[in-house]
Amino acid sequence: MEPVRIATWNVNSVKQRLPRLLPWLDERRPDVVCLQETKLADDAFAELLHDELAARSYEVAAHGEAAWNGVAILSRVGLDDVVAGLPGGPGFPHPEARAVSATCGGIRVVSVYVPNGRAPGSEHYEYKLAWLASLRDLVAGGPQEVVVCGDMNIAPTDDDVFDPEAYEGHTHVTAPEREALAELQALGLHDVVRDRWPGERVFSYWDYRAGMFHQDLGMRIDLILAGAPVAERVRAAWIDRQARKGKGPSDHAPVIVDLDEAPDGHIGPVVPPPSRPVVRRGAKTLPQTRE
DNA sequence: ATGCCTGAAGGGTTCAGA
Numbered sequence: 001m002e003p004v005r006i007a008t009w010n011v012n013s014v015k016q017r018l019p020r021l022l023p024w025l026d027e028r029r030p031d032v033v034c035l036q037e038t039k040l041a042d043d044a045f046a047e048l049l050h051d052e053l054a055a056r057s058y059e060v061a062a063h064g065e066a067a068w069n070g071v072a073i074l075s076r077v078g079l080d081d082v083v084a085g086l087p088g089g090p091g092f093p094h095p096e097a098r099a100v101s102a103t104c105g106g107i108r109v110v111s112v113y114v115p116n117g118r119a120p121g122s123e124h125y126e127y128k129l130a131w132l133a134s135l136r137d138l139v140a141g142g143p144q145e146v147v148v149c150g151d152m153n154i155a156p157t158d159d160d161v162f163d164p165e166a167y168e169g170h171t172h173v174t175a176p177e178r179e180a181l182a183e184l185q186a187l188g189l190h191d192v193v194r195d196r197w198p199g200e201r202v203f204s205y206w207d208y209r210a211g212m213f214h215q216d217l218g219m220r221i222d223l224i225l226a227g228a229p230v231a232e233r234v235r236a237a238w239i240d241r242q243a244r245k246g247k248g249p250s251d252h253a254p255v256i257v258d259l260d261e262a263p264d265g266h267i268g269p270v271v272p273p274p275s276r277p278v279v280r281r282g283a284k285t286l287p288q289t290r291e
Numbered sequence: 292a293t294g295c296c297t298g299a300a301g302g303g304t305t306c307a308g309a
Contacts, residue, residue, distance in 0.1 A: 012308085013298055037308090039299070067299050068307075116309060153309070172309060207309070208296035219309080251297075251308085286309085287295060 003235075003261045004077055004105050008034040008149035008224060009243070010113070010205075010252035014070075015040060015048060017250055024243055025056055028256065031077045032104045034111030034149040036252075038062065038070030045072065063100040070097050071113050071150070077105030089134035092127045099135065101142075107230060108142050110135075112150035117171035125171060128153070132180035139187055144227040148189060151205075151252065152223050154181045156191060159199065160220035166286050172221060190231035192224050192257050193239060204239050205252045209287045213244055224257050233259040 007030040011017040014035060025033070038045060045062040053060055059079040064070030073079065083101045098113045112135060117128035139148060154177045158164040167173040185191065193202065203218030212218060226234065236258040244253040 016298065037298095116307080118307090118309090167309090170309075205309075207294095210295050221309080287293090 004032065004107075004259045005030045005256060006032045006034075006107075006109070006147060006149065006224065006259070007240075007254050007256045008036070008111065008151075008222060009254035010036040010151040010222060010250060012037050012039075012250040012252065014038040014045065014072075016248070018048070018052075020243065020246075020248060020250070022052055024240075024254070025058075028240065028254070030256065031075065032107075032109055033058075033072075033074040034109065035072040035074070036070070036111065036113040036151045038064050038072055039067060040064045040070055041066045045070075061100050061102045063097045065097045068096070069113055071100045071111045073100055073102050073104065073109055073111050075102065075104040075109070079104055086131070086134045086138055089138075090127060090130040092124070098131070099138075101138070106145060108146040110139065110146065110148045110150075112148060112152070114151060114153040116153050117177065120169065120171055120174050128171075129176055129180050132177075132184065136180075136184045136187065139184065139189070144188060145229050146189075146227040147230055147257075148184070148223075148225040149255070150222065152181060152221055154178060155219045155221055156181060156194065156223070159201075160194075160203075162201075162203070162217040162219065167219075170286070172219065185225060188228050189225035190228070192226050192231060192234050192237040193220070193255060195231070196234070196237040202239055203253075204255055206244065207287055208251050212287070222252055222255050224255050226257070230259065235260050 042062050057076040058074040061082040062072040063084040080103045086099050101110045115128040118124040155161045155172050203220050204222035206213035206218035240254040
């Protein structure tokens with residue numbers, strides 16, 4: 001088995017992001033890419049991207065719909081047993097295109113775009129929790145050689161937001177959401193970026209407005225969660241901030257993990273660097289939300 | 292007082308995002 005690089009990126013419209021996505025594929029050369037918020041139906045996705053991706057040796061599993069949501073997996077290490085959505089999962093009221101799974105290079109890969117939740121206690125919020133429970137069931141029924149990659153729309157801990165006080169009363173940080181994520185992780189999944197960078201200020205999403213990226217006022221909601229046999233192979237895990245800079249970025253940055261080449265040849269877990277405290281700075285409020 | 296950006300659909304504006 002060859003070394004493999006797996007990435008996940010909420011591109012916020014693959015059509016609008018094409019001028020950023022293609023150069024990024026050429027620069028980072030990931031073997032497996034999980035995409036979220038593609039915002040395209042599958043035929044439109046194929047029409048837009050088939051040739052560009054085939055030229056880069058990617059096979060594609062896209063599960064999308066017009067205008068909203070949409071996920072995909074690109075792979076050049078095989079793409080088998082594709083499953084669209086969460087079988088038996090909840091809808092709002094109908095199933096949305098928020099998950100797709102495939103086996104790539106011996107690893108079960110799940111690309112997810114977890115519902116936003118909008119407001120704690122709302123119907124959207126209850127849907128979010130039900131969706132997460134269904135995702136847990138899906139993973140529980142699968143192999144340990146698994147990665148769940150995507151936009152979880154949950155900051156796992158207060159270290160994953162620029163200012164916990166700014167998020168009081170908002171989604172993404174509430175106890176039920178974090179508990180639902182913890183129940184998923186309790187299946188044996190490891191948060192590979194946080195494990196590699198304990199205590200570091202590391203975000204994957206910054207609001208477009210109010211110079212939030214420039215001030216590094218963000219949150220870490222895009223995760224790669226790896227089953228133990230995969231987590232043991234991690235050599236590097238990081239967030240590609242470069243992709244959030246410049247002209248026409250997504251509001252999310254890609255997350256990237258590099259695995260070593262084989263379970264029987266692995267060099268063991270990377271020793272994490274010494275922990276440093278998260279330094280908090282900047283505003284104490286979020287850009288205001290319409291009521 | 293505030294969706295301050297961005298994207299999409301559809302229609303001259305509205306909704307959604309986190």
